[in-house]
Amino acid sequence: MNPPSPPRLRFAPSPTGALHIGGARTALYNWLLARGSGGALVLRIEDTDRERSTPENTEQILDALRWLELDWDEGPESQYERRERHTGRLKELVEAGHAYHDPATAADVRAWKEANGGAGYRGEPRAEPGAAVRLRVPDDGETVVDDLIRGPVRFPNATQDDFVIARGDGTPLYNLAVAVDDAEMGITDVVRGDDHLSNTPKQLLVLEALGAPPPRYAHLPLLHGPDGRKLSKRDRAASVQELRDLGYLPAAIRNYLALLGWGTEDDTTILTTEELVERFSIERVGRSSAVFDERKLRWLNGRFMRALSLDDHEDLLSRHLRRYSPEDAGAFEAAPADRRRVACEIVRDKAQTLEEVWPLIRFLFVEPAPDPAAWRKVMRADTGPPLAESLEALRGADGFDAGSVEAALEAVVERSGRKAKDVYQPIRVAITGTTVSPGIFDSLAALGREDSLRRIESALTELNG
């Protein structure tokens, strides 16, 4: 037995600028397969359409892929750069009689089919100028796609049109280009979306005419939106770029995406990327379409956030702020290292996404503006906030670590006979400017004695004046 040669996979995004989550999952599965088997993943950009295919669009796709940490082995090669090979093979096909020129228009084809009981279109070779090139499809037999996920799928040749493989001006079309590329790039496994299943017999037919061995195919079920229909670009969080903006972590996205259409035997839900690489198998991918559910992603992302080291947490937050809010990034990065660290420590368990982190700890880096609405929420009409008592107690605290602060304030609660909430919430508003923050003792300790006392004092004068 020869040892099996390492597989060679390819990911072929359409360069419209956005990496949609369906495409991202396809990229992930390809990547997992390549990683898990010692094979290679190559990228091919599908772009015979000059309108959509701009260098900027392509770069956006590549950037999203890099951010997701799905690396590939070779740089993308534009289809324009591959064109000569396509036209060369096209010429061979025509010369060998596998393809022919046919000036028939779409209307002609429709009429022909109507007259022939809906059978696959068969044209007459006529080498007129401007005639498109069609592949000659056999009249009998069937073309079978041996799909790794679905098993054999049979397409009778008689119902298949002699399809166009090149335009009248000689430019090659998708089904020719992709087959030529797969052959020339030595692709062994094609893992792509289900929307390509119907194209596969065409590509198989081209490959056969070319005399090239077919790759293995696996067609992934499509992803649907929350309404059960095809996932639309209008859906929130429909692309990796949007997920990034919303503060999700690449590792969480990889985990979530992997679970969309695939599951482990033992129901493991949270998997590191290493585990994914090790455990993923294309044969276990399901056959039915799945619905993208951002809520579960949020939950999963929270789990990954909590598993982050403080260093990673700080680094990720810093980068997120720099990208989306440079001013805040400046305030964060200008602060002492220990304050940054403490800030991360007290929010780590509370935030589900990076986007949620900053509002919770902003008060440690930026002086909060007074918020009348927040005060109204914590004011008790009958007594007023016991801020003065709290201030005294904090002044007299032995230290200013969370434990000392807690002891001092608990004494206030005890002595005043008030509910803990009535004591703590006003302090929270005084030092953070909002009613929502990390734990009050942690928040005070993180802010430090000096700033805490000062903010409470000024809140007090504000309230009395």
Add this chain to the structure above:
RNA sequence: GGCCCCGUGGUGUAACGGUUAGCACGUCGGGUUUUCAACCCGGAAGCGUGGGGUUCAACUCCCCCCGGGGCUACCA
């Protein structure tokens, strides 16, 4: 219309010719609690409530129907 794919709770999935059909998100109730989360405990909720078969036995296999989706371009 033609060709093709799919159908386990609201969502993602697991298992299996014989199980009380499991797990997770969400949801509901309770607990913890200084806010919001997180966390802990518990509950409700599913095999397309369709029709025929095969079988001692089908959610599981076959046919039909119904429902959803894809392709049907001189797009990719």
